[in-house]
Amino acid sequence: MYIRQNLRWSIIWRSSRASVLFLLLYNTVICALYVGGMRFLAIPWQPVATLGTAVAFYIGFKNNGSYDRFWEGRQIWGGIVNASRTWAIQVLEHITSRVDALDLPREMPAATAAELTVRHRRLLYRHIAWCNALRLELRRQRGELWESDVAPFLSAEESEFMRHRANPPVHLLRRQAAELRVLREERGLLNDFQHITSMQTLDQLFTLQGGCERIKNTPFPRQFAFYSFVFVSLFAVMLPLGLLHEFELQGPRAIWLSVPISTLIAWVFNTIEAVGHTSENPFENQMNDVPMTALCRTIEIDLREMLGETELPPKILPIAEVLY
Template sequence: MYTAREIKAGIILSFAWRALVFFFLYSAFLCCLNIFFALPLGISFVPIGLIGTAVAFYVGFKNNSSYERLWEARRIWGAIVNASRTWGAFTLAYVKDPDTDSKAGGKKIHAELIHRHIAYVNALRIQLRQKSVWGDSNSVAHSVVKNKGHYDDSPLYQNLVAFIPEKDVKIFVSRKNPATHIMKAQAIHLDELFRSNAISERSYIHMMGLVQEFYNQQGAAERIKNFPFPRQYAHFSKMFVNLFILVLPFGLINEFAKLGGMLTWLAVPCYMVIAWVFYTMEVVGDTSENPFENAINDVPMTAICRTIEIDLREMLEEENVPGPIQPVDNILM
């Protein structure tokens, strides 16, 4: 996630410089043909304007849909944060030591349930950031993150072994969906605590409801991850923008040629500005449609997982709790 109020010119140019060079060379070449070789390249601007209007509506629809996917992903992780805090509070308030019948004596159980949950959210983060079949890992949005050293490729094993026993980690990482099995282990542990009278029936129902909530939010995130933005919208949006960009200079040359003389050259800067606007609208939609792909517009799952870890470990009154993840070069992962 980009955190600065203004996007730096360097990042904008990293997206746009190749396109701007093409726009300049393409329009300058057509102007040369029109001015020096007297080729009648100009056409009426009316059909081009109609195409531009249709393209703007189409790209606007795509961008709105992409933003909805991005914002839904952020809402999902916001719900996970809230439910995680509730999980920590319920664990400390409800679970007692089955041997001493004391909540104060259940610190080991509290730590086990809370550490396993921290492992769960980190496992979910790593799963969601695995490369999709349709994901474009060579796009500029990914390149900016890679070049600045922010790419999140942390190993699942190392993230889990910091919070749960190694023998359990080996079992979880061997599964196709480790996060699902970690939460299943939470449910089994809760059932064992209930059967040993370490937790009341009412509390057991509340905490199992949280297990269901985590599964619901995980499924919602996986729906976004595993179902791509419909290709018919993404593909034709790009095709229509490219078509408009290719025919636009013919209309501009016609309009500026009416002014006479060398003023036809004004079509070049005019074309570059208009083409860049449409090109940027298309790129913004492309970089927002997959919010879990290690790109600059990603949901900052690493920072969110750290926030959950800090909150839960402070509930346990642990020492040496790590600090929040800070943006680096205005990029928060």
């Protein structure tokens, strides 16, 4: 996610130089051919203006849909941050040394401080692993980053098992639910209410994960994206043809002004279309996407600090003003 208030001109030029140079060349050729005697190239301005109005409405509609996808993705990850903190509080405050009265065949001893530390750490570390695993699945980076971003929060056996599942985040949440059942039925460290509320948090996490997968696996409707590109290209092709006669009326030399003016107008339309295109898929680790790496690190810092750890990793800082 680009965090600077204004885009640098270097970024603007780098992202648009190919289209600007092509448009400049095309418009120059059209103008030169017209001046050279091919007068039939000129067309009335009114149809071009009508097409431009229609294209503006169309790409505006498309960009609204694209931004909605980005904003929904950001809201989902905001929900993951909040649900992660809720999960940490439930783990730390529900799983205590008290053993609730249950209809069990034997008495349960109170949990020791060492046991609680192990259980708290395992549940919270597994949750950090879930956040990172979900990020890697959305970005298709499991193979290259699993060992550095997920494995350190799991046991070696659990990490090896999870990395070969079709959907590791699902199995990590399933393992969390299984451990809650053990705490409730076999260890007596959760009562019914605590168990239900903790399971509700897991259900919320499943819902948030499903929202991410829905955006990731359902591409922006191709008919909207494709025709937006086609209509903008058609408008850019027709634009200099419609401006030739209009500028010629201003004088014999003024006709060459149609070249920069046509290039500028076509660049604006092309840029608007490109902005919508870059917002279609918010989980691709691009400049304008949801900063999932930074959000995962925020969750890790919060949860490990709640565990009482002091050696915490640093926050993710922007790279060239882009937060990943």
